[in-house]
Amino acid sequence: MAPLLNVYTISILTSIGGLLFGFEISSISGVIDTPQYKEYYGNPLGATQGGITSAMPAGSIIGALSAGLLGDWLSRKVAIQAGAILWCIGAAVQAASNGIGMMVAGRLLSGICIGLTSSLVPIYQSEIAPRKVRGRIVSFQQFAITWGILIQYSIQYGCSFLQSEASFRLPWAVQAVPALFLFIGLFWFPYSPRWLASKDRWDETLKVQAFLRTADNDINDPLVLAEYREIEDQLRSERETETRAIGELVSRKMRRRVLLALAMQIGNQLTGANFLDYYILYVYNSVDIADSNMAGFIQYAIKVVITIPVILWSDKWGRRPILIIGALVMAACFFVAGGLYSLYGEPNPVPDEPYAWVIDGNIRVSRSIQACLYLAIACFNLSWAPAVWIYSSEVVPLRIRATTVSLALTCRWTINFAVGFAIPPLFRTTKWGIFIMFGFFNVASSTVVYLAAPETKQRTLEEMDEIFDHGKPLWKSFLALQETNRLEKMARDIEMGK
Incomplete structure (x- = not known):
C-alpha cells in the first residue's frame, strides 16, 4: 500500500498555494457589483476599480522578482x-x-505571497515528480x-445576502485559514531533491528520492539510483x-528557452x-443576464470540472x-461574442455604470454570448x-530554473497588473472591441507556440538539453524526437551491475 505522504499527496497539499491565488481572484470579482461594496467604498469605477484590482498583481511582481533568490537560498518549501x-x-x-487605501495595501501584501507561491509551487512539484506524470502533478496547481x-x-x-459590511469582510478574513494549513503542513514535507543536490547535500538527496519513489524508502532501488545518477x-x-547567472540567461544556448518560458x-x-475572472459581473450585467451572480458561479x-x-x-x-487548439478555440469564442455584442448592442443610457x-x-443573443464565454473559459482551463x-518550470536547467521562473512570473504579473488596471476603462470606451482584441491575442499566442514550442511530455528535466539542442527547428522537434526510456535503461544497467 502506498504511504500516506507521497508525491501525489505532497503535491496536492502544496497546491494550497494555488488555492490562495484563486481566493484572491474572486475576492474582488464576487463583490464589485454588490450594493454593500459600492456603498462603503464609494462606488469605484474605471481607473479607481482598476487600481484596486491590480494591487494584487502589483504585489505579485515583487513576490515573483524575489522568488528566484529566496527559492535558491531558503529552499522552495521554506x-x-x-x-x-x-x-x-x-x-x-x-x-x-x-x-480603499487600506484595502489596496492588504491586496498588495497578499500579492507578494501569490508571486512567491505561483513561482515556487510549480518548481517544487516538477522537481519531486516522476517524468511520466510531471504534467499531472504540476496541473494540481491550476486545479x-x-x-x-x-x-x-x-x-x-452567500455573504452578499448579509445587509452589512460583513458581506465582504467575512470572506476576506477566512482567506487566512488555508494559508495556516499550508504553513504548518510544509514542516512535514521533504525538501526538493534537486535543491538538496544543488547544495551538495547528497545523502539527503538520495534519501528523499527513495522516499518519493518507493514505498519502503529503498535507497538501493535501481530507478532511484538511476535518477540520482542523472x-x-x-x-x-x-x-x-x-x-x-545573468550571462547564462541571455546566452545563446539558453536565451530561446528563457524567452519561451516568458512567452x-x-x-x-x-x-x-x-x-x-475579474470582471465577469460587469459582462453579464451588461448583456442583461437575470442572475449574474449565479451565472458567475456556473462559470x-x-x-473546476x-x-x-x-x-x-x-x-x-x-x-x-x-496550447495551439485551446488558443484558436478561445479566439473564435471572443470573435463571436464581440460580433454579437456589436450587432445587437446599444449605448448604455445610465452614465454611472461600469x-x-x-x-x-x-x-437569445445574451445567452449566446454567455455560452461563448463559458466555452472560452473551459478551453482556457483545458489548455493555457x-x-x-x-512548461515554465521544466524547460530550463536546475542552475537557472528558479531565476527563470521568477522572471517569467514577473512578466506574467506585470501583464496581469496592466490588464487588471486597464480593463475597466477599456470596457467603457471600446465597448465590444475588447472581445475582438483578446481574440487577436489568442491567434498570436497559437502562432508562437506552433513556431517556437517543442514537445516535452514524459521527458525528465535532465533531458531538456537534448530537446532544445538537437539542431532541428523547434517546431519540428515533436516529430523528430522519439520518446526514450533512457532512465529505465540506466536502471537496468545498475540492476545488472554495469
Whole structure:
C-alpha cells in the first residue's frame, strides 16, 4: 500500500498555494457589483476599480522578482512558508480595511505571497515528480486555483445576502485559514531533491528520492539510483560550464528557452481569462443576464470540472496540441461574442455604470454570448491555464530554473497588473472591441507556440538539453524526437551491475 505522504499527496497539499491565488481572484470579482461594496467604498469605477484590482498583481511582481533568490537560498518549501505568513497578514488588513487605501495595501501584501507561491509551487512539484506524470502533478496547481476561485466566490455569493459590511469582510478574513494549513503542513514535507543536490547535500538527496519513489524508502532501488545518477551528472555538467547567472540567461544556448518560458506566461495573461475572472459581473450585467451572480458561479464551476481531464491526460495529450487548439478555440469564442455584442448592442443610457454598451431584452443573443464565454473559459482551463505552469518550470536547467521562473512570473504579473488596471476603462470606451482584441491575442499566442514550442511530455528535466539542442527547428522537434526510456535503461544497467 502506498504511504500516506507521497508525491501525489505532497503535491496536492502544496497546491494550497494555488488555492490562495484563486481566493484572491474572486475576492474582488464576487463583490464589485454588490450594493454593500459600492456603498462603503464609494462606488469605484474605471481607473479607481482598476487600481484596486491590480494591487494584487502589483504585489505579485515583487513576490515573483524575489522568488528566484529566496527559492535558491531558503529552499522552495521554506520560501513558500514565508509567502503563507504574508498572506495571513494581507487577509487581515483587507478584512479590517477602513477605505480603499487600506484595502489596496492588504491586496498588495497578499500579492507578494501569490508571486512567491505561483513561482515556487510549480518548481517544487516538477522537481519531486516522476517524468511520466510531471504534467499531472504540476496541473494540481491550476486545479487548486479553480477550486479557490469557486470556494471564495461561493462564500461571497452567500455573504452578499448579509445587509452589512460583513458581506465582504467575512470572506476576506477566512482567506487566512488555508494559508495556516499550508504553513504548518510544509514542516512535514521533504525538501526538493534537486535543491538538496544543488547544495551538495547528497545523502539527503538520495534519501528523499527513495522516499518519493518507493514505498519502503529503498535507497538501493535501481530507478532511484538511476535518477540520482542523472541529477548528479547533470549538475556536474552544469558546474563545469557555470557562468554568471545573468550571462547564462541571455546566452545563446539558453536565451530561446528563457524567452519561451516568458512567452508562455505572457500569452496566458493575454487570453482574456483575467477579463472574465475579474470582471465577469460587469459582462453579464451588461448583456442583461437575470442572475449574474449565479451565472458567475456556473462559470467558476465549469473551471473546476474542466480541469480534471487535464490532470488525468495531460501527459498523454502533450503540451503543444492543447496550447495551439485551446488558443484558436478561445479566439473564435471572443470573435463571436464581440460580433454579437456589436450587432445587437446599444449605448448604455445610465452614465454611472461600469459598462457603456448594453444588450437589452434580447435573451437569445445574451445567452449566446454567455455560452461563448463559458466555452472560452473551459478551453482556457483545458489548455493555457495548466500548461504554462508545466512548461515554465521544466524547460530550463536546475542552475537557472528558479531565476527563470521568477522572471517569467514577473512578466506574467506585470501583464496581469496592466490588464487588471486597464480593463475597466477599456470596457467603457471600446465597448465590444475588447472581445475582438483578446481574440487577436489568442491567434498570436497559437502562432508562437506552433513556431517556437517543442514537445516535452514524459521527458525528465535532465533531458531538456537534448530537446532544445538537437539542431532541428523547434517546431519540428515533436516529430523528430522519439520518446526514450533512457532512465529505465540506466536502471537496468545498475540492476545488472554495469
